[in-house]
Amino acid sequence: MADKDTVGAVIVAAGRGERAGEPGSAPKQYRPIGGRQVLAWTIDSFKNHPDIDAIAVVIHADDHSLFDRALQNCSQPAVLTIVEGGANRQESVLKGLEALSDAGLSHVLIHDGVRPFANGPLIDRVIARLRNGSMAALPAIAVADTLKNAFHGDRVDGTVPRRGLFAAQTPQGFEFAAIFDAHQRASLNSDGEFTDDCSIAEWAKIPVDLVGGDPENVKLTTAGDIALADEKLGRKNLTNAIPDVRTGNGYDVHAHIAGNSVTLCGLEIANDQALSGHSDADVALHALTDALLATCGQGDIGDHFPPTDPQWEGAASHIFLEHAAELVRKAGGVISNVDITLICEAPKIGPHKAAMRSKLGEILSIPVERCSVKATTNERIGFIGRREGIAAIATATVVYGYDTDD
Numbered sequence: 001m002a003d004k005d006t007v008g009a010v011i012v013a014a015g016r017g018e019r020a021g022e023p024g025s026a027p028k029q030y031r032p033i034g035g036r037q038v039l040a041w042t043i044d045s046f047k048n049h050p051d052i053d054a055i056a057v058v059i060h061a062d063d064h065s066l067f068d069r070a071l072q073n074c075s076q077p078a079v080l081t082i083v084e085g086g087a088n089r090q091e092s093v094l095k096g097l098e099a100l101s102d103a104g105l106s107h108v109l110i111h112d113g114v115r116p117f118a119n120g121p122l123i124d125r126v127i128a129r130l131r132n133g134s135m136a137a138l139p140a141i142a143v144a145d146t147l148k149n150a151f152h153g154d155r156v157d158g159t160v161p162r163r164g165l166f167a168a169q170t171p172q173g174f175e176f177a178a179i180f181d182a183h184q185r186a187s188l189n190s191d192g193e194f195t196d197d198c199s200i201a202e203w204a205k206i207p208v209d210l211v212g213g214d215p216e217n218v219k220l221t222t223a224g225d226i227a228l229a230d231e232k233l234g235r236k237n238l239t240n241a242i243p244d245v246r247t248g249n250g251y252d253v254h255a256h257i258a259g260n261s262v263t264l265c266g267l268e269i270a271n272d273q274a275l276s277g278h279s280d281a282d283v284a285l286h287a288l289t290d291a292l293l294a295t296c297g298q299g300d301i302g303d304h305f306p307p308t309d310p311q312w313e314g315a316a317s318h319i320f321l322e323h324a325a326e327l328v329r330k331a332g333g334v335i336s337n338v339d340i341t342l343i344c345e346a347p348k349i350g351p352h353k354a355a356m357r358s359k360l361g362e363i364l365s366i367p368v369e370r371c372s373v374k375a376t377t378n379e380r381i382g383f384i385g386r387r388e389g390i391a392a393i394a395t396a397t398v399v400y401g402y403d404t405d406d
């Protein structure tokens with residue numbers, strides 16, 4: 001039995017983002033905008049809303065570690081139900097509704113994980129409409145452009161009268177029992193896929209009422225949309241008139257020992273020697289962790305993860321870098337770029353540079369073009385030249401003065 005007036009949310013984020021696809025990049029809901037993943041912004045909009053009692057996030061089976069990382073960038077811990085999605089949006093929504101079906105909800109909002117700008121007033125309008133008796137509430141914007149048909153390449157076939165046309169947004173709000181039943185029945189109906197939940201409501205003869213959408217509440221569909229969103233968040237959150245740009249540097253060195261691989265920039269690389277030292281001895285990530293900590297006066301890696309503490313023995317060094325990035329974010333910083341120089345006679349770094357840059361982007365949640373990895377030998381001079389160890393120098397530039405939710 002549904003409790004009177006309890007509202008849940010289903011956030012669907014199980015798509016592959018093919019239209020935004022860039023080689024080697026994460027699906028669009030995990031790409032960084034304004035210093036954290038698209039999905040972290042979206043989840044926060046609902047998590048921070050006082051009227052939302054339960055949230056199910058629908059993710060792709062391959063995305064658990066990307067999701068866990070996005071969750072670390074949400075402003076507060078929250079109880080979320082996580083469920084794996086289906087082959088299309090409609091199937092993913094049904095899985096989200098199933099996951100909330102025992103939560104005793106009277107209403108549910110269904111939202112795209114790739115609409116990170118759904119703000120409190122928009123969510124309020126949808127909930128208010130439901131509380132006023134609507135079975136389904138659709139935020140939408142009247143179409144402003146003149147619309148054309150072109151069914152055969154670039155030749156225009158005609159003009160579509162735009163009177164009465166609206167562009168549908170999410171979150172779309174529903175009586176829980178009504179939309180759950182409609183979705184279950186629609187999943188058995190083989191007449192093609194519905195691209196939004198109000199279409200399913202219409203199909204099930206549930207009356208749908210319009211509420212005002214928000215022009216800012218765009219769906220991120222292409223790589224260009226993601227770049228614009230990143231720029232917009234950057235501008236909006238910068239509170240200081242004079243940019244507070246800080247640079248930090250870091251240096252680390254580890255000695256060689258017998259072995260057959262080294263870990264550098266988070267990648268295990270075959271080599272005729274291994275490295276000894278703190279954690280997995282990833283000199284590159286250690287130097288970069290120090291560089292980031294330096295930008296917010298947070299000491300160095302040893303202050304946060306003492307080498308004497310046995311729990312860090314053999315640990316993967318991305319943990320340290322993620323922690324430093326989180327401290328930067330909490331201090332109101334947005335990482336502008338990072339740069340690492342590896343100094344070693346072997347292994348050859350060139351073939352691994354692209355993968356190393358991608359790995360840094362993934363760990364720090366910043367675009368790959370803001371991550372640089374270079375390498376040099378030591379011309380066979382000194383301890384590095386004699387292949388007694390590998391060193392790394394890192395620089396990080398961070399812009400401070402951004403709003404922080406923490």
Ligand SMILES: Nc1ccn([C@@H]2O[C@H](COP(=O)(O)OP(=O)(O)OP(=O)(O)O)[C@@H](O)[C@H]2O)c(=O)n1
Pocket residue numbers: 012013014015016017018019020029058085086087088089090092093112113114115219220221
């Ligand atoms: N099988 C799917 C497909 C889509 N979605 C979600 O539905 C929302 C809107 O879909 P869309 O923008 O079309 O996302 P993608 O399907 O990822 O994009 P594309 O069609 O370009 O692959 C997104 O938050 C997406 O993650 C989902 O949960 N499960």
Ligand SMILES: C[C@](O)(CO)[C@H](O)COP(=O)(O)O
Pocket residue numbers: 089112167168169170195196197219
């Ligand atoms: C649900 C939706 O966001 C409403 O505008 C939209 O229909 C989903 O977009 P898709 O690209 O067709 O999946």
